[in-house]
Amino acid sequence: MHDxxxxxxxxxxxxLKMGYTEDMKRWVICVGYVLMMFAMAxxxxxxxxxxNAIAVEKNTKQVPSMQKEPREDCESISMDELVKRxxxxxxxxFFTKLAIRSDVLDFQAxxxxxxxxxxxxxxxxxxxxxxxxxxxxxxxxLEKDPDLSKKIYSARHSILKSFLEVQT
Amino acid sequence: xxxxxxxxxxxxxxxxxxxxxxxxxAEDIATTIMLRGHPCGGKQVTEIQxxxxxxxxxxxRATCPNGVRYQIDVSAAGQVKVHPL
Numbered sequence: 079m080h081d082x083x084x085x086x087x088x089x090x091x092x093x094l095k096m097g098y099t100e101d102m103k104r105w106v107i108c109v110g111y112v113l114m115m116f117a118m119a120x121x122x123x124x125x126x127x128x129x130n131a132i133a134v135e136k137n138t139k140q141v142p143s144m145q146k147e148p149r150e151d152c153e154s155i156s157m158d159e160l161v162k163r164x165x166x167x168x169x170x171x172f173f174t175k176l177a178i179r180s181d182v183l184d185f186q187a188x189x190x191x192x193x194x195x196x197x198x199x200x201x202x203x204x205x206x207x208x209x210x211x212x213x214x215x216x217x218x219x220l221e222k223d224p225d226l227s228k229k230i231y232s233a234r235h236s237i238l239k240s241f242l243e244v245q246t
Numbered sequence: 247x248x249x250x251x252x253x254x255x256x257x258x259x260x261x262x263x264x265x266x267x268x269x270x271x272a273e274d275i276a277t278t279i280m281l282r283g284h285p286c287g288g289k290q291v292t293e294i295q296x297x298x299x300x301x302x303x304x305x306x307r308a309t310c311p312n313g314v315r316y317q318i319d320v321s322a323a324g325q326v327k328v329h330p331l
Contacts, residue, residue: 171274173306173318177281177326219277 155233157240169223178216185212186244198242209238275308279316282328287312307331 164175185208192198192205213234220227230237269277272290279286288311295307302322309315319327 168268171269171271171277173274173278173320173326174269174281176320176324177278179324180326181281215281219281 154236155229157237160230160233160237163226163229167220167223167226169221169226170219174219178219181212181215185209186241189241189244205242206238209241213237272308275306275318276310278318278326279308279310279328282326284316284328284330285312285314286310286316287314291316 164170164178170178188208189198189205192201198205213230217227217231220230270290271294272292275294276286276289276291279291291308291310293307293309293315297305299305304318304320306318306320307315308318315331316328317331319329321327
């Protein structure tokens with residue numbers, strides 16, 4: 079008879095202990111799960127931030143490259159090389175080459191004339207327009223030689239510059 | 247080596263060395279006419295007549311597909327002038 083309450087108490091304590099431990103286990107698992115979720119969320123946020131940081135870095139890198147593009151686009155080509163390549167090109171016939179040469183010489187003479195009259199700066203827009211027309215003509219003729227056409231187009235600024243530098 | 251074999255070899259080497267897209271004289275003259283702002287009506291001229299004087303000046307006469315006959319004067323200095331006949 080005495081044993082029963084003791085056993086009950088023991089059982090209760092065991093049950094209590096067991097229950098406590100089970101609850102604890104559940105709580106630990108729950109808390110661990112929640113913590114893991116938080117950690118994962120943090121990681122994803124961090125990853126997002128890292129991606130954003132990389133993107134920002136890329137963008138900041140892209141900005142100078144975009145600024146550099148016109149410089150790359152503005153390839154320089156020597157006039158001698160250009161003349162050599164135009165002479166060697168089979169995309170244009172002999173008489174057409176002579177006609178282009180005449181046009182180029184006329185354009186050069188026009189620039190010299192403008193410089194002598196001290197109207198070069200004032201007539202710059204007209205000079206650029208006639209240069210663009212000439213360039214367009216040459217590029218249309220070089221349809222069968224796309225490499226040279228591309229080269230001339232990319233070096234257009236340096237070509238115009240060298241035209242403007244001609245003194246006589 | 248026989249002459250005809252030599253000739254055939256020359257022709258073959260010429261064909262191999264000449265690019266497929268090299269411009270013919272008829273196309274070249276038509277392009278020159280159009281480049282000087284004259285209407286031609288096609289990419290090739292016909293009835294080409296070429297003359298050269300003692301000073302190195304060339305005169306070319308050709309007919310465009312639109313029927314207009316043009317004269318192209320090429321000076322010894324390389325100046326090109328085109329006018330209809």
